[in-house]
Structures are given as structure tokens and as C-alpha cells.
Amino acid sequence: MSPAGCPHVNSFKVDNWKQNLRVIYQCFVWSGSAETRKRKAKSCICHMCGAHLNRLHSCLYCVFFACFAKKHIHEHAKSKRHNLAIDLLYGGIYCFMCQDYIYDKDMEQIAKEEQRKAWKIQGKTGSMRSFECALCASGIGEKYSTWEPTKRELELLRHNPKRRRITSNCTIGLRGLINLGNTCFMNCIVQALTHTPLLRDFFLSDRHKCEMQSNSCLVCEMSQLFQEFYSGHRSPHIPFRLLHLVWTHARHLAGYEQQDAHEFLIAALDVLHRHCKDDNGKKANNPNHCNCIIDQIFTGGLQSDVTCQVCHGVSTTIDPFWDISLDLPGSSTPFWPLSPGGDGSALNGESHTTGATTLTDCLRRFTRPEHLGSSAKIKCSGCHSYQESTKQLTMKKLPIVACFHLKRFEHSAKLRRKITTYVSFPLELDMTPFMASSKESRMNGQYQQTVDPFNNDNKYSLFAVVNHQGTLESGHYTTFIRQHKDQWFKCDDAIITKASIKDVLDSEGYLLFYHKQFLEYE
Amino acid sequence: MKMEDMPLSGPDNTKLEALVHDIYSELVEDACLGLCFEVHRAVKQGYFFLDETDQESMKEFEIVDQPGVDIFGQVYNQWKNKECECPNCKRLIAASRFAPHLEKCLGMGRNSSRIANRRLASNNNMSKSESDQEDNDDLNDNDWSYGAEKKARKRKSDKNQNSPRRSKSIKHKNGELGSSVSSEPYKYNYNTGISYETLGPDEVRSLLTTQCGVISEHTKKMCTRPSLPDADTVVESDSFDIPDGQTLMSRLQWEDSPDISPADSASSKASTNHSDSRRPKKKKRPSLGLNSGGGGSLTGGGGSSSSSSQSNISLSTKKKRPKLSAPSISSIYDDLN
Numbered sequence: 001m002s003p004a005g006c007p008h009v010n011s012f013k014v015d016n017w018k019q020n021l022r023v024i025y026q027c028f029v030w031s032g033s034a035e036t037r038k039r040k041a042k043s044c045i046c047h048m049c050g051a052h053l054n055r056l057h058s059c060l061y062c063v064f065f066a067c068f069a070k071k072h073i074h075e076h077a078k079s080k081r082h083n084l085a086i087d088l089l090y091g092g093i094y095c096f097m098c099q100d101y102i103y104d105k106d107m108e109q110i111a112k113e114e115q116r117k118a119w120k121i122q123g124k125t126g127s128m129r130s131f132e133c134a135l136c137a138s139g140i141g142e143k144y145s146t147w148e149p150t151k152r153e154l155e156l157l158r159h160n161p162k163r164r165r166i167t168s169n170c171t172i173g174l175r176g177l178i179n180l181g182n183t184c185f186m187n188c189i190v191q192a193l194t195h196t197p198l199l200r201d202f203f204l205s206d207r208h209k210c211e212m213q214s215n216s217c218l219v220c221e222m223s224q225l226f227q228e229f230y231s232g233h234r235s236p237h238i239p240f241r242l243l244h245l246v247w248t249h250a251r252h253l254a255g256y257e258q259q260d261a262h263e264f265l266i267a268a269l270d271v272l273h274r275h276c277k278d279d280n281g282k283k284a285n286n287p288n289h290c291n292c293i294i295d296q297i298f299t300g301g302l303q304s305d306v307t308c309q310v311c312h313g314v315s316t317t318i319d320p321f322w323d324i325s326l327d328l329p330g331s332s333t334p335f336w337p338l339s340p341g342g343d344g345s346a347l348n349g350e351s352h353t354t355g356a357t358t359l360t361d362c363l364r365r366f367t368r369p370e371h372l373g374s375s376a377k378i379k380c381s382g383c384h385s386y387q388e389s390t391k392q393l394t395m396k397k398l399p400i401v402a403c404f405h406l407k408r409f410e411h412s413a414k415l416r417r418k419i420t421t422y423v424s425f426p427l428e429l430d431m432t433p434f435m436a437s438s439k440e441s442r443m444n445g446q447y448q449q450t451v452d453p454f455n456n457d458n459k460y461s462l463f464a465v466v467n468h469q470g471t472l473e474s475g476h477y478t479t480f481i482r483q484h485k486d487q488w489f490k491c492d493d494a495i496i497t498k499a500s501i502k503d504v505l506d507s508e509g510y511l512l513f514y515h516k517q518f519l520e521y522e
Numbered sequence: 523m524k525m526e527d528m529p530l531s532g533p534d535n536t537k538l539e540a541l542v543h544d545i546y547s548e549l550v551e552d553a554c555l556g557l558c559f560e561v562h563r564a565v566k567q568g569y570f571f572l573d574e575t576d577q578e579s580m581k582e583f584e585i586v587d588q589p590g591v592d593i594f595g596q597v598y599n600q601w602k603n604k605e606c607e608c609p610n611c612k613r614l615i616a617a618s619r620f621a622p623h624l625e626k627c628l629g630m631g632r633n634s635s636r637i638a639n640r641r642l643a644s645n646n647n648m649s650k651s652e653s654d655q656e657d658n659d660d661l662n663d664n665d666w667s668y669g670a671e672k673k674a675r676k677r678k679s680d681k682n683q684n685s686p687r688r689s690k691s692i693k694h695k696n697g698e699l700g701s702s703v704s705s706e707p708y709k710y711n712y713n714t715g716i717s718y719e720t721l722g723p724d725e726v727r728s729l730l731t732t733q734c735g736v737i738s739e740h741t742k743k744m745c746t747r748p749s750l751p752d753a754d755t756v757v758e759s760d761s762f763d764i765p766d767g768q769t770l771m772s773r774l775q776w777e778d779s780p781d782i783s784p785a786d787s788a789s790s791k792a793s794t795n796h797s798d799s800r801r802p803k804k805k806k807r808p809s810l811g812l813n814s815g816g817g818g819s820l821t822g823g824g825g826s827s828s829s830s831s832q833s834n835i836s837l838s839t840k841k842k843r844p845k846l847s848a849p850s851i852s853s854i855y856d857d858l859n
Contacts (some may be wrong), residue, residue: 004566053548055555089552090559101559103566163575170583171593178604232583234594238617240606256629296671482767489593494601496594500586506544 002105008083012060021060025114026057028093034314044088048072053260057094060084073439091115112145118164135149162234168484170485173200175229176236176494181245182345185261186478189268190239191378191491192464192513193222194229195481196401202293204230218268219275227358236494259270261404261466261477262323262511269294269322298322301397303436306378307369307390313382318396323403323511324361330421331410335365359404359425359512367394367434396435400519402431402460404512409472418472425465425512427505431458460514480504 028044031037043050046067054067059262061082066072073085077096085094091111092101092133149157173195176188193199202208203226208219221242228237247254249469250267299320306315329335335357369392372378377386408419432438435458463482479491480499490499564570586595604617610627631637734745 004563004568090556092559101562101566103563148567149572154568157572161576163573164579164583167580169548171585172583174593175590176601177616178601180617181619182622183621234596236601236604238604238606238620240608240617240620240624243621244609247624247628247630251630252626254625359673423751495592495598497592498585522768 005105006098006102008095008097009093009102009104010109012084013106018106021107021110022114024058024060024086025091026118027113028088029086029111030115030118032118034446037380038336040071040088046070046072054089055471058087058088060086060093078240091346116424135324144408168487171234172232173230173363173483174489174496175233176491176496177229178236178238179493180238180240182258183239183243184263184477186239186243186246186521187259188466188491189265189480189512190225191479191481192265192466192492192511193268194226196297197463197485197515198227198295198297198519206413207293215273216245216248217269217376218242218249221245222272249274258483260409261468262325265403265511266322268299297400298403300395300399303396305392305439306372306392307392308378308382309390310387311380311382311387313380315378315381315469322399323405324363324366325405325407326359327407327422328423329357330361330419331407332412339427356422356424359429362404362406362423363431363434367392367439392441394432394437395434396436398431398435398458398516400516402515402516403513406510406512408508408510410470416472418468418470418475420508423509425462425505426503427462428459429514431460451484456518458522459517461517462504462512463515464511464513465507465509466511466513467507469508477510480507 026032027036029039031040041052044058044065046054046056049070049072050069051070053204054069056065057068057073057279058065059073059076059082060081061084062080064073064080064082065088066076068087068343073083074096076081077085083096085096085440086092087094087109093104094100095102104288107510112513131309164172179187184501197390203223206223208223210217210220212220225237225239225242231273246264246268249271253264253267273290273294276290299317299322302321302324304317304319307313308315327333327335364409369390371390374388378389380387381387402426407422408454410417410419434454465480467478469478470476479504480488482488482489488499488501488504490497490503552817561570585593587593588595591597606617606620607613608620608623610624615623638728674840720728737746
């Protein structure tokens, strides 16, 4: 008997009590299918007052429903000496002798099993469109149940009262990184990755099961990194093993004294993606089918439509991407007007006069239809010849974490310089206008997009900004990261300091990391 | 009668509203009841106390927001003496010098192959002074010349004329080197005794289009580093393994070509400024983004601009550019712009 149980259940636990209890749970508490639900709704009324609600309970000894609020079930218990009743909403067992709900181990076991069964049925029949049912149906998991300590664990916890709890004013999760020798390009990306909520959750819940034989799994090292960040240590971490692993696995990066943070990000994601394949046994090099955590979080789909100017046939391809590289005004290629043909003078006009370029401007430019010119004719399958065409990029599938790369380093034939044009970026971003679906509705004549306030699919929040200070030849990377809802911190190698939202939004911006606000199950 | 069919106004409205209100309050009550049960169970099973925290711990991990200290309340720049063990050679290396050490340790640096070749060549004749010198060379590499004592110097004017191992002015913290190193000529695998007068114009042209060709005043040797890109060569052109314009232009379907990885960022490919090919099977690629990120770091490392300017040269090392194929690709891209 568990400490939360009571002796009065013993009189119930006779004969075929387990099966009886199961039946009660199946029929009257956890209704899996539509039929059981109907039956419950019809038959479960208070036998005394006829109410449907008011915390209906069922007697455990006989078939009798009565409400708790009006004490009708108490009357029944007294008169019949049936001391146990079950709450029909949550399945709790009430003992009238103890005058309290009790928790008996055996009975709870049965309750849990029946509940699980009901969830599964709900998922299969698809009678409800809740996310939890979708979960069951797709076999991803069961209803979430919180962790409960065992007796031994409770004892230990009681004897050791010191707790580390992550509150909003807590340093846990933040840690500096030692610069190993011009490695701030790596440090800034590590800070951004360790503060990516989904990635953090994946690693802290120990979801990586390594199947690599050697010690050279980068995902394991990443996992270790999270442990270090959440260890509560104050001294900065020395990421020398990480550097070694990245150089071992991404040879094209190794050996450069200083590198581009963006390149490092792509290389790191690539190695993580390759090493992650062991987690689900699928091929790493088929981006369409890989289900590793990197792909789930970072991979989006970029749709490229090439329209033949003669027959107007459209050839569409979708390429996976991990980042969006955006051109900036101030480079040698013109930023305005958006395209030779123009995208509607209204757009051009308003952008010109408002002053600072925004991230949205850059995205608009990125997704503009681009006339490819007579010297770059594409073979059109409709016309069977080379024709002039227009190309347009839109987002087919948005990743959960969108990384925008502002192309500040011009390496054209004529110039090599850093473009320091200020680009203002928002805290919250709506990607709807840049989606392929939006483009389709634009082409169908709906030029003005009505913003659907209930469609939260494409809303993003900023959570990390990587900045570069200096010139092309000599510079330094720092990162702003968002730790709790509105707290920002500046990560400058080993030094972590608090930053204001204004500091973040006023900064130049080189890599911008946005996280989807609302996550849905596929 | 369906909810949608019910009129929104009129005498039925109050009935509808009352119904709605009833359902709503019932749902809220049920939710509250659920929470009550959770707490009740936690208290009865004895694990409710787990939610509590102790004051001491809360204070310990509180964020500090004061000038001059980080969020842990620590003063900046006190981490100079951190060390770590190299996974390759197992030696204890100062953390701020780990990257240059690892580069050489793994044989990946520009100079590592040079050092290795030299070691192989003079393996039999290895004398103590030579080996000392080689170690000194390793430590002496100007690219990694930063440290607390070293001040940043502008050496841009030097970079084109000198090979990186030039030690005209060594101001290193490795004091044991002294000035003895600079007086000895470095033994490079370079052509010796080249004088341009002895070469014909064609030879000079072919030599200078592939190599730097600057003759050092100091050692009279010619620098054989691959030359910087010409003005009319697009930098990214040789970053493609397949210098085929059609391949670039043809669109690969996502389903049909499973070996495209997101590392070949389509967004970058599509850009008009420069195309970043990010095929991971590539061995070496010029760093098209900022390649001096990390130079001149403000803490710990204290990189100098000289070291970062050196890296610009490193852009073009290791791989001889296939110059002939370059122009055809660049023109396709020029037309795209």
C-alpha cells in the first residue's frame, strides 16, 4: 500500500475487482471512441437530481452515478456503505472514510493503462483533431506524463535541498567561450546554436543516441557543449575539442586563420547533419528524407520558378536551404529598383523614401521576379528551344529556425570590401508575403495580401544576432542572444554581459536567427 | 439548429449567449479542477516540495548587471592562463594558442606541409640547432603572432612582398628565440638563385601568372606562393568542381538529385553578387565571406591586423587556379547581373 493510499480499499480488492475497475474506466471515464463518448454522455447523469455536471462520480461497488457538488454521492455512500467512488472527469478515487481522494498504486496502474488505450483509440479513429491525437496516430508518442520521482529519489531529494532552477534572472544556460586563436567566428555560432530553443531541448533531453564507433561524433560533442552551458560553471568553456572535430570533418575549413562565421555555420550544420543520420538510420545525403534534428529545425525549401517569356510555361524546382543570403544596398550591383521590369511602382516608391533599408526590403528583393536577359536563355521544355525567361524565388517550406545572412562582404571582380549599410531588422517577422503560396495568390490577381491574424504559421521571433566589427581584413565577431522571453545578452568570446533590446536592434547585423513562434506537429 | 445558422442578434441571442457562457464556465471549472487534482496528488505523494528552491542557490546564480563585470560578476580578461590538451599530440597547450597549434599539429596549415617536407628532406641530417630552429619556426609563425605583449601593427604593406615566414621583425613573446633566428636564412623549398634577367618573356609570363614571383631582398629567394587573383578574374570561379556553365544553370529537382545538401545553399547560388558554392565534397575553397573574422579579437587572443591581413593571401594558396576555365563561368554570371 502506497503512503497515499488507504486501508479501506482492501474491501474492494476482492474477486474480479481489476476487471470491474477496468470496465468502469473504459466506459465512464476515458472514452476512446465516439460510441463510448455517446454512451457516457447519455448514461452518466446523477441518479438523484439528473444533473450531467457538478462533478459526477460513480460508485465503485454498484452502478450508481451521483454528483459530488450536491453531495448526492455522499448520501449513497452513507446509506449503502459503499465507501469508494470514482470521479468521472479525471478518474480519481475518493474514499468516504478518509474523506479524501486517495492514490492506490494498483488502482492507479490500471487507470494509467486504460488512459493510454483510450488515447490510442482516439488517435486511430481521428474523431478529434487535437494535436495529441495526431501524435498518437502518427506513432510519435503518447500523452505526455510528467516525471514522478521514485521513493528512493524522493528521499535523496529531501536530503539534498539545494536546487538549481532556471528562472528568468538566472545565469544557468549562459557561458563564455575562450578564443582559441582567432576563433571568434566559431564562438559566435556556438552561442547562437546553444540558444536555439529546439536544439537545446533536443540535447538536454538526451535524444541523441550515438552509433559512431570512434570518439569523433560532432553531435556528441554538441551534446557535451550543452551540458557545459547548463552546468552552472562560471568560468568560460574551452571549445578545443569542438574545433578539432570540426576541422577533422570539414577539411575545407581547416587551416584558415580566420574564417567567415556564416561558412562555419553551414559547415557545422553539415557535419552535424551527417553525424545525425545514425539517430534514425536514414541516409544522410538525401535531404528529402532525412529526419535528423538538424533537418527538422534548419532545413527549408526554396522554390525557384523559371517562366518562359514566350510560352509562359513555368519550370519549378525546390532546393533545400539552411540559410538565406541577402544582397544589400551599397554593393556594386544595384539594389533599387527591385527589378528591371519593376514590381509595381508603389513598392519601389515607398521603399525609397522611408530611409533605412529593412530586412523586409531585402527579402522583397530576394523574391522579386528577375528577368534573366538575352544572354542567359534557358531551354524551355514547352517551346523546345532556348528562350528568355524570368526567374523568381519564393519560400516553399519555411524552416523552424530561419537564418538570414546579410552579404556584407563584397568579393566581386572589382572590389573587396565590407558593406556597412545599416539594415534594420525587426524583433518579429512575418514571412507570409514571401511564401510560394502567397506568390500564387498574387499571380491569380489578389495583389493585396489580406493578413490573416489567425494564421500563425509564418510568424518568427528574433533570438540571435551575429555581428562583425571591423573591416574586411581585420575584425571580430560577437553575438547577441535571447535567453528568456525578453532578456538579451551580448556574447563576446569569454565575456557575457546583459544587453538591451535597443542595443540588439541598433547593431549592424550580419547573421540573423529567427525562430518560428508557433510550432505545430506535421 | 447549427451554431452557424443562429442569428447573431435578436431574441435568440441571449439564449445563445447564455449557452455559450455555460459551456465556457464549465470548461474553465474543469480545467481548474484538473490543476487542483495535480497539486493534491503531489502533496499527498510527497513530491510537492520539489518545486521549491533554496535562497542560497537562487542568489548564487543571479545575473549581475554592473559595468566592468560580466553577468557572473567576474572581471573581464582574467582567463589568460587557461590550458587544454591537444587531442592529437596530447600536449598541454595554452588555450588562446590552441588553434594555430592544432593547425600545425594536424598538418593543415599553409606552412605545415613546408615544415613537414623540410623535416623529411633533412631527416638524416637532423642536428640539434636545426630542430630547435624548426620548433622556433612553428612558434614563430607571424600569422599567429598575438598575445598580451604583442601590440597590433599594420603590416599590409609587407604582405605582398614577403613570404609569411619572413622574420624581419620578430616581436614575439617567445623570448627565447632572441634575434638569432632572423639572422639565419630560412631553408625553403623555393627556387634558389632566380634572376629574372635569365628568363625569357614567355617564361616570366608563365611564372608570374602562377606564382607571386617577388624576390626577397633578404634571402634573394623568390616567393613561389600562388598569385592573387587578377582584376578580371572572378574570385569564386574556381570554386566549382565542374566548370560547366550548363550544369550551373540546369535546375536540379529536389527529389531527383538526393545528393544536394542544404550546404549548397540555393539562396547563395541565386544571389547576384557572388555565388557561394558550398559543396562539402570540395577540399578547399576560398573564403568568400569575411575571412578575417576573429582577427583582432578584443579579449584573450588579441589578434593583430597583420595576422589577419596575411590571411587574405591564404585565399589563394594550396590550389592553383584553373585560369582558363574561369572566364567562361564568370561571363555567365556577369550576364545574370
